[in-house]
Amino acid sequence: MAAITGVVITLDEADNIEACLHSLARVCAELIVVDSGSRDDTVARAEALGARVIHQPYLGDGPQKRVGPAAATHRWVLSLDADERLTEGAVAAIEALDLETTATDAFALRRRNFVGSRWVRHCGWYPDYCLRLFDRERCNFSESRQHASIPASQPVRLDADLEHYSFANLAELFGKASGRFSNRAAKILYAKGKRANAASPALHGANAFMRKYVFQRGFLGGLDGMSVALSAAVNAYLKYAKLLELQRDAKVREATDFDKVW
Template sequence: MITGVVITLNESKNIKDCIESLQQVCSEIIIVDSESTDGTVKIAESLGAKVIHQPYLGDGIQKNVGLDYASNDWILSLDADERLTQEAIIAIQALNLETTKHDAFALRRRNYIGSRWIKQCGWYPDFCIRLYNKNKTRFAAVKQHAAVQASNPDRLDADIIHYSFEDIGQLFAKPGRNFSGRAAKIMYEKGKRANSLSPFIHGINAFIRKYFFQKGFLGGVDGMTVALSSGLNSYLKYAKLLEFQRDPKVLEKADFKKVW
């Protein structure tokens, strides 16, 4: 028996398909919602999911909240914009979770922009541990980019689908709106500091890694776009960190208690 756990914030466009995907292999669904103002909660409850209301604590911490409410030992964690493929459903159903020696299982993740599957830039196969035994492991208690800290995981020969961005505009909007600012706050709180060259150096390095070393050049315009976005995100992250250091007025206004 498996419990599906999803964290949400205003995911009314995605939550129905996500829950219906999880219901193919899960006996219960738990939604940990961080104060959605759209129809997310209503939709989730109408589909039989149990909704836990929890102001956002950060990525890994938030994803672990649902474990206390799960009646099953095995947890399947998806983001609201992720779906199981039919192959993933079959692979999970074939597992004997009562006797397995593994504490977790990873699946390949197909990342999309719109309806376009991005196979370069490190976006595929992008193995992610999503099925795990809560008594043996869980997500790292970090505020951003959390991963399950399994000691003996295995890989399933199957994919999950991730509708990462609706279009290119969203790809470029998110680094400025969410990702870079959140990362800069986390770095500042950890005592990390930047110098005047840091934004440029990290931005260029991120672009080169995506476009050349992770073969973004094979992806045509989409490969270039993802590489540029990665470079911009890294540039903004360190530029904002430097701004916290250099501008007392900006630092004073920054709400470090809120990372969402």
């Protein structure tokens, strides 16, 4: 199998980085961590596991994720977030690939998204295919600073999963939706010239709930399905409520630092 460089971007990921790097080390010959100013011991823990740490102030999702591949020794790159892990099936699927001769430029894995230790299989959360293994000479992360993807020309989906421990509990699920997720989205929309009206928050919130709970079958997921749908609704409602507030309230607008979106 061709050598692979594993890359992770981090900020205060001391609780996650060791498990993530142990996971990557099963299939990667080189480990790179791109850290954007952690104040905990993320860097020390990464270096103790043999990772090369690159210190880079945060540039936004895509630009930040391009830093590691540019510094990689090997042509093939496996990029994980710090809260992601390879399953046994993913390790076996990657080890079985002939990366030296393949015409494929990127491989996607299904992602199992968790709340706590509970795998949420509905609400559009599974299968959540993500391109993670790619040939850096043929493709790379886009320059998008929010939710960057890899625009590969010949991607292949592997029959294997990642695990994504995205929320420690329901409090974190709702806290992120009502806090930094909606704050960031509102600032991005305002900076792009998007505008809301009085009906926008309720309409977008209701639409988000219906999409997750009904059309993406969140009703089959019990409490967690309902919670994911409600958190999506809260996020959508507050995104447009905060956008409307920025439009209408000069005091709020003047106190908002639009340079700290990321």
